[in-house]
Amino acid sequence: MAEEKKNEPVILITNDDSIAAPGIKALAEAVKDLGRVVVVAPDKPQSGMGHAITIGHPLRLQKSFLIEGVEAYTCSGTPVDCVKLAVDKILHRKPDICLSGINHGANHSINVIYSGTMSAAMEAAIESIPSAGFSILDYSMEADFSAAKVYVRKIAEAMLAKSFDKHLLLNVNFPAVPLELLKGIKVCRQAYAKYEEKFLERKDPHDKTYYWLTGEFINFDEGEDTDVWALANNYVSVVPVQFDLTNYKLKQELETSWNL
Amino acid sequence: MAEEKKNEPVILITNDDSIAAPGIKALAEAVKDLGRVVVVAPDKPQSGMGHAITIGHPLRLQKSFLIEGVEAYTCSGTPVDCVKLAVDKILHRKPDICLSGINHGANHSINVIYSGTMSAAMEAAIESIPSAGFSILDYSMEADFSAAKVYVRKIAEAMLAKSFDKHLLLNVNFPAVPLELLKGIKVCRQAYAKYEEKFLERKDPHDKTYYWLTGEFINFDEGEDTDVWALANNYVSVVPVQFDLTNYKLKQELETSWNL
DSSP: OOOOOTTOOEEEEEOSSOTTSHHHHHHHHHHGGGSEEEEEEESSOOTTOTTOOOOSSOBOEEEEOOSTTOEEEEESSOHHHHHHHIIIIIISSOOSEEEEEEEESOOOTTHHHHOHHHHHHHHHHHTTOOEEEEEESOOSTTOOOHHHHHHHHHHHHHHHHSOOOTTOEEEEEEOSSOGGGOOOEEEOBOOOEEEEEEEEEEEOTTSOEEEEEEEEEEEOOOOTTBHHHHHHTTOEEEEEBOSOOBOHHHHHHHHHHOOO | OOOOOTTOOEEEEEOSSOTTSHHHHHHHHHHTTSSEEEEEEESSOOTTOTTOOOOSSOBOEEEEOOSTTOEEEEESSOHHHHHHHIIIIIISSOOSEEEEEEEESOOOTTHHHHOHHHHHHHHHHHTTOOEEEEEESOOSTTOOOHHHHHHHHHHHHHHHHSOOOTTOEEEEEEOSSOGGGOOOEEEOBOOOEEEEEEEEEEEOTTSOEEEEEEEEEEEOOOOTTBHHHHHHTTOEEEEEBOSOOBOHHHHHHHHHHOOO
């Protein structure tokens, strides 16, 4: 394993689409000369895994390859497992920053809750590693990451240059447009938007019913300060995310009005 | 399927320990006469699944049995899948409240992020169903739920009686002590406490390394307004939880200080 040069920052990269996804290659290419870059990614797609961890069976780590000049490993577990294993068994220290993605598909609004990409970044932030998750509004494997890469690099440079809160956690989404149409970065709040689920019902050859999850995304939030608005208007959306889920307003209400 | 009586509230129950866990039986027993109670629980344990959803393969629902007077189904997916399927395919409407648990093991502090129990409740809250997740600080299958049941009932009655915000989401934890030692309910904030992971390294018979996730829970937060403090002092902790993860303080900071 190549050791880092003195003072060279260590950048941990992971994702949820697996090591084989073009998005993680784009992410590594964007930052490979900013420090010692180490990739620890799932060995198979883990979309929709949320903040799942593997506790009931053991995990494997495997030396792998992504791009020249970057160390790469695959892990048999979830995106969150990747971060935990990378710190304890590969880096033997906390990296300076952790970058997750670039996810094939949007993680704006409520998607932050379901997203393996964002959960990996959140896990790092919980462990006091400033982190960012990146996603592009294009599910295809042929998504064009060239504009996203320019902004990934800007954001990574800013994260390395400035002394942010050690729990810094950014949810960054890119509209699927070329660089010349991008209007820049907009710091946003998470929109209240969600999926209205409809399960597709089918019969198997034994006449037993099974269901496929499908759904329609509906935005209930017209605010121009939201990530959904920013993306619809060709901005790169950046939502600072927290992992203290306490609803302080409701806490106060319950304390004063709830006699139990 | 038994139809609800007019004006009878519908209570959806789920968990992450599966239909076979004593905790979900205790939960159903505590509230079975408060309305039409419908259980939709995973058919196998799903601890640590976070907010995972099943998108890559289909789901099965199966009629099951839990206790007399309560409809019960198992689902082949995650706790979040259970809630989605229950609303769309079993109830064909939103239940009045959703209760998740009682989890065998604590879900205080940072555990809210990893918990399938809390993710099921959060999914319901996102869908505008007032919800609560319940957990007891006892991992054993022989945990004594008698004190917890008294408070589950109180909380469920309060949720049904009062018109709360439709996104109400409570994270309720019980210390593992008998009723006479419980000091009552304390509304709290989520403590900053987390696991310091250490992976246990082993060799398989082919001399290949594998890892087991282990870790030590460390509390970094001495506040007497936290759930960890409340539980250590024999209170039932109630943390109101939100799913807007925007860090508004950091948002303001980035807007004023971050030139990108």
